[in-house]
Amino acid sequence: MLTSILPLLPNSLRIIISNLPIKLKEQLEEIRIREDRPLEVLSAGRYVFVAQDSTLLKDSQKAYKPSREDCRMLLELLTNHSVYSFEEELRRGYITCSGGHRVGLAGRTVLEDGRVKSIRDVSSFNIRIAREIRGTGIKLLPYLLDTDEGRPYHTLIISPPQQGKTTLLRDLARCLSYGEWTISPLAQLIPTGLKIGVVDERSEIGASVQGVPRFDLGPRTDIMDGCPKAEGMMMMIRSLSPDVLVVDELGRPEDATAMYEALHAGIRVIATAHGSSLSDVSKRPVLRDLIEEKLFTRYVILGFRRGDEQVIQVLDEHGNRATSGRFYRLGKADDG
Known part of the structure; x- marks a missing residue:
């Protein structure tokens, strides 16, 4: 995915980033560009500074410091030379x-x-690299599927920023759309994939170009790209009859209203929210009522990553462990 980032960088930064060590580039998660301050990257969970010759440094004083012209040109490239057309962003x-x-x-x-x-005068940029990582969701599916109904439980994925919740959400959508069940009784119960409706307000789940997702979300997935979550969920409910609605980062009051509509329309919902625990997100006004009324039946709590591994906890609607007290480790996660 780095190949799609390089054309967006001014020449000076493009040369530096393209000459980074291969292994670091393969695991690159963030490029942090700050005017007249050290260039920094995040790879495999570790931050390092970068010199003009692409050398990795601990000493910030020796790092390359992007100029005002670097930042001006970066913004021009990011907005396709039309900053005013990106006013909402x-x-x-x-x-x-x-x-x-x-x-x-x-x-x-x-x-x-x-x-x-x-x-105005944008002086800091945090480029977060999105990657499609398959297989992060399949291990959790047995604990998220309602075998009586043949569909997933209403699920809320909770994690601090950048711990992989969007990566997990994307892969769950793909698995459900394809019908990738790992347990034979489930394969008999749900012989085909489910109809998935993705509301992708920030174009991060599907990485759509002209409405067509570039990430694989499965053969039975419809995507509403660049649409506010609340409006997108209502449009999906009215016109596309999804079995499952998938949305990222609930946060506004109207999101909760649309969630009620979906939950009471017989549509299963998988959503994400920022937080470190169930008690943490239950304090947020937008989510408090949904949690207190036990409308979500599963909560997936993503812990902080340690290298390529991460501890994940699955809770039921009462906040009890739904995995017999066991934790499950997933592989690399990159965003969210």
Whole structure:
């Protein structure tokens, strides 16, 4: 996926990043570019600074420091030389690029009626590399499937930022669409994949280009790209009759309202939320009622990654372990 990132970088940065060690590039997760401050990358869970000759450093003082021109050109390339057409993205503080990569932005904000209207003088960029990693969801499916109904339980995936929840969400959508069951009774119960509706507000789940996902989400998946979650869920419910709705990062009151509609329309929902525990997210007003009413029947808690491994806990609607007290380790995760 790095090949889709390099054309978005100004020449000076493109040369540095393309000459990084091969193993580091294969596991690259973030490129952090800050005007007149050290260039930094995250790979395999470890941050390092980078010199102009692509040498990896611990000493920030010897690292390459992107110039104002580097940052200006980077923003031009990210917005296809039309910054004003990305005003909504700038207001939200990120730009999603082709390939599902998300670029976080910081700089001087412009306010209107006390609210952020846009970001000018962008001086910090966090390029988060999106990767399709298959197999992260298949180990969890036996604990997320309601064998009585032949569909997954209403599931909320909870994790701190950048611990792989979008990677897991994407792979669960793919597995359910293909019908990749690992236990034979499930294969008999659900002989084909399910109809999946993905609402991809930030274009991160499917990495769609002109409405067509570039990541494999399965043969029975419909995707609403670049659409606000609440509106997208209602559109899916009314017109596409999904068996399962998949959405990323619940956070607004209208998201909860649309969730109620889906949950009471007989559609199963798999969603994600930022947090470190069930008690953590239950304090958020948007999710509190959904949790207290036990509308989610499974919670997947992603722990912090340690290298290529990660401890994952599955809880039921009461907050009890749904895996007989066992934890399951998944492989590499890259985003979310």
